[in-house]
Amino acid sequence: MGEKQFNQIIKEGFSSLSPGQKRVAEYIKGHMDEGALHTAYQIGKKAGVSETTVIRLAYALGFSGFSDLQEKVRRDWLENKQASQTEVSAAIDTTEESQLFETVIQREKSILEQLLNQGSSEDLWVAVDKIVQADRIFIGGFGSSFAAAYWFYYSLRQLRENVSISTPTGFMPEDVSEFTEKSLVIVFSFPRYRNDSLKLVNSAKQQKAGVLAITNRQLSPVGQIAELTLTTEEQIESSHNSISSAITLLEVLIAGIHHKDEERISSRQQKLERIYANHGLFIE
Incomplete structure (x- = not known):
C-alpha cells in the first residue's frame, strides 16, 4: 500500500473544484494514458474546456503546476499498466475451452495485484x-x-x-x-x-x-x-x-x-x- 494515487487526490478535492475542473478531472481519470502524455491544451480540447482550466486544476489539487500533475499521472499509469494489460476478459474466446479457466484466473490475479498497488x-x-x-x-x-x-x-x-x-x-x-x-x-x-x-x-x-x-x-x-x-x-x-x-x-x-x-x-x-x-x- 503505497503513496496516495491520483484518483484518491481527485476524490478528496473533487467537491471544491469548479464545473470545468471537474470535467477535466473526470476526463483524466478515465483516460490516464492521455493524461500522462498529452499537453494541457490537448487535454482541455478533449474535455471541452480551455487550457487554462486544465492548468488551474493542477493548482486546485495541490500540485505546483501542470507538469507536476502530469508526472504524478504518468507514474500511476505506468505502475498500473502491466496489471491492466493482463485484463483479458473482453478477449475470452469461448471456442478455446482449454484456455478459458486459466484466462479467468489470470484476470482475477491482475485485479488483485491492482488492489495491492492502488490501496492506501x-x-x-x-x-x-x-x-x-x-x-x-x-x-x-x-x-x-x-x-x-x-x-x-x-x-x-x-x-x-x-x-x-x-x-x-x-x-x-x-x-x-x-x-x-x-x-x-x-x-x-x-x-x-x-x-x-x-x-x-x-x-x-x-x-x-x-x-x-x-x-x-x-x-x-x-x-x-x-x-x-x-x-x-x-x-x-x-x-x-x-x-x-x-x-x-x-x-x-x-x-x-x-x-x-x-x-x-x-x-x-x-x-x-x-x-x-x-x-x-x-x-x-
Missing part, C-alpha cells in the same frame, strides 16, 4: 477505526452488491454487536432512524449503481452518521459523496466486476479489526461459542 494503508486504518468505534453499524447493499455486503455483515457479526443490514431491494426508514454521529453506514455499490445507495448515504448524512463506501472507483456516485471510500477495481477496464477483489478488501478490513479490537472480539466469540454449543448448531 492510511485509509484502511481509518476505516478500521471507524468500524471499531461506531456505536452501531448499518450495512447497505442492493442488487448484486448485496452479496459482498452480506458476507461482511455475517463476518462482522462474529466480531461485534449492533450490526444490521439492508435487504437486496432497499431499506426501511426505521432502519436508519436511530443513527447518531457515533454510528457508521457502510454502503456497497457496484455497477449497475442503484438509487437506493444514494438514498441511504443521504439519509445517513442527514443524521450526521459516518459513511464508508466500498465501490469500484473513487468517482462512482457514492464514492464522490462518502466520507471515506475504498475501491476494488480502480484501474481495471471491464464490464465485469470481480467479487474476489471485494472479498479480499473485506478480508483486509477484518484483519485490521482483529488487530485493533482483539480483547472485545475474544470475549464475544467465547460467548457465541457457548450459545452455538447450547443450540447444537454445528456438526463438529
